[in-house]
Amino acid sequence: MNEVALHTFFYIDTCSRKEFISKKFTENRKTGRIQSMSEKVNRLKPNRPSPIELPKDPFYSGKQSPVEPAVDRLLNGEYVLVQDQFSVGMNILSALKKHLFGDDKKDSFKAYRGKRTKFHHSSNYLLAPIKNNRLALKKSPDIGWLEKLYPDVEDFHLPFPQVQGLNSAWQWYTKGIKYPVLKEKVYPYYGAYFPTRFDHLYLFDYWLKKYSGPKNTAIDIGTGCGVLSFQLLNRGVEKVYATDINPNAVISASEDTERLGLEDRLEIWQSDLFQVIDKSADLVLFNPPWLPAQNEITGLDSAIYYDPGLFERFFDSAGDYLAEKGRLVILFSNLAEVAGLEVDHPVEKELKSNSRFEKVKYVKRKVVKPSKKTKRRNHRTEEYVELWELKKQG
Ligand SMILES: C[S@@+](CC[C@H](N)C(=O)[O-])C[C@H]1O[C@@H](n2cnc3c(N)ncnc32)[C@H](O)[C@@H]1O
Incomplete structure (x- = not known):
């Protein structure tokens, strides 16, 4: 049992839920977990792509170089350093993609995932040079993250796909995203999960x-x-603890909260599940990752894959944070099943094996099919999202 689970287990055994939460509040005070939001956000160290130390004698690939030798080296797990201009890196990556995927569009989900893993692995050996916190390649995009996320280093090398990721994240961050259910735009910070559907x-x-x-x-x-x-606040919830x-993610949501002047109504904390929460609420909401993890989870993967x-x-823990007439609301999907993974449905499993919660409502919605242009696999065809409303038993 990990530290948090052990902690929770001990208190539930020895005191009532109300006492448990108030003890946690006192403890949070003692350990300094209660700080102002900006104080807390300033202390957070965001995840960022790690700079790569160049090998002594790296293989260079520039405007005049053929792409095949670079692709071979990447597949062999050897570093290739991009020179001259940004498009050199793009060309090598598209040659690598063509080499691995060919033109075959009939792969099963598993075969496709295998190729994607290989592409992910090899492509990260392609390096981009950064000088004075800017890409040192002609015709490169301006990426503000190279300054914002690297205050401690000016000249370094990053894997080219990470640079592409930083570039698109910068576009989202600077332009913002308009969600149909919200009045205001959201400006996601690098490495924070934001829905694209x-x-x-x-x-x-x-x-x-x-x-x-x-x-x-909530x-x-x-x-x-x-x-x-933000949806909860828009629909009249007075106070949300997230x-x-x-x-x-904590930096992202905190920045938007501040921008919208909602600091009094929305508090965001870095925490494993309920670890730092010391209050109960009318609604406890969780949109968890939807797929079981196959490998170790790091960074943004924790939005998509869940650990056993x-x-x-x-x-x-959830029942301890639910007010008497409160509701537990879980958003989930059948993505794992559609992808051919044999796993128990976590909510159904809880309802079947324990008598802590009972179902009040279940609603689902078919996922809108991606357009032909963006359609990659057929596995989305039968996909739906679901909402489980549960209450405490008894
Ligand atoms: C599918 S995303 C949902 C994000 C957002 N609520 C939404 O609906 O768009 C899942 C989120 O859960 C977070 N997460 C995963 N494991 C967690 C844990 N043990 N404690 C707290 N958050 C976790 C991930 O970092 C990610 O931001």
Whole structure:
């Protein structure tokens, strides 16, 4: 049992829920977990792509070099340093993609995932040079993250795909995203999860609009860029406490909260599930990762893949943070099943194996098919998102 679970287990055994939460509040005070939001955000160290130390005699590839030798080296796990201009790196990556994927569009989900893993692995050996916190390649995009995320280093090398990731993240951050369920734009920080499809947001909004029970306070576990927390506030919830395990998500949602002047109504903390929460709420909301992890999870992967035990830990604690007439709301999807992965449905499993919660409502919504242009696999065809409204038993 990890530290948090052990902690929770001990207190539930020895005192009532109310005492447990108030003890936690006192403890948070003692350990200094209670700080102002900006104080806390300033202390957070965001995840960023790690600079790579160049080998002594790197292989260079420039405007005049043929791409094949560079592709061979990448496949061999050897570093290739891009020279001259940005498009050199782009050309090598597209040659590598062509080499691995060919023109075959009939791969199974598993075969496709294998090729994608190989591409991910090899492409990260392609390096881009950075000088004075700017890409040292002609015709490169301006990427503000190279300054913002690297105050401690000016000249370094990053894997080319990471640079591409930083570039698109900078576009989202500077231009913002307009969600159909929100009035204001959201400006996601680098490495924070933000939804690019809206099905679960519509589903949640539909449920929230109809919900007539108490909704003064809410806890949003795994807030990402904060979109569900903002929905809660828009629909009349007075105060939201949000957590995320990823520091970049906490920075992201905190920056937007400040920009919108909502600091009094939305508090965001870096925390594993409920670790730092010391209050109960009318609504406890969790839009968890939807796929079981196959490998170790780092950074943004924790938005997509869940570790074994995540849901057990969540359900072990959730009841302690739910007010008497409160509701637990979980957003999920059948993506794992559609992808051919044999796993238990975590909510169904909890309802079947324990008698802590009972189902009040279940609603689902078919996922809008991606357009032909963006369609990659057929595995999305039958996909739907679902919302589970649960209450405590007894
Ligand atoms: C699918 S995303 C949902 C983000 C956002 N709530 C939304 O609906 O767009 C899942 C989020 O849960 C966070 N997360 C994963 N494991 C967590 C944990 N143990 N404690 C807190 N947050 C976690 C991830 O970092 C990610 O931001």
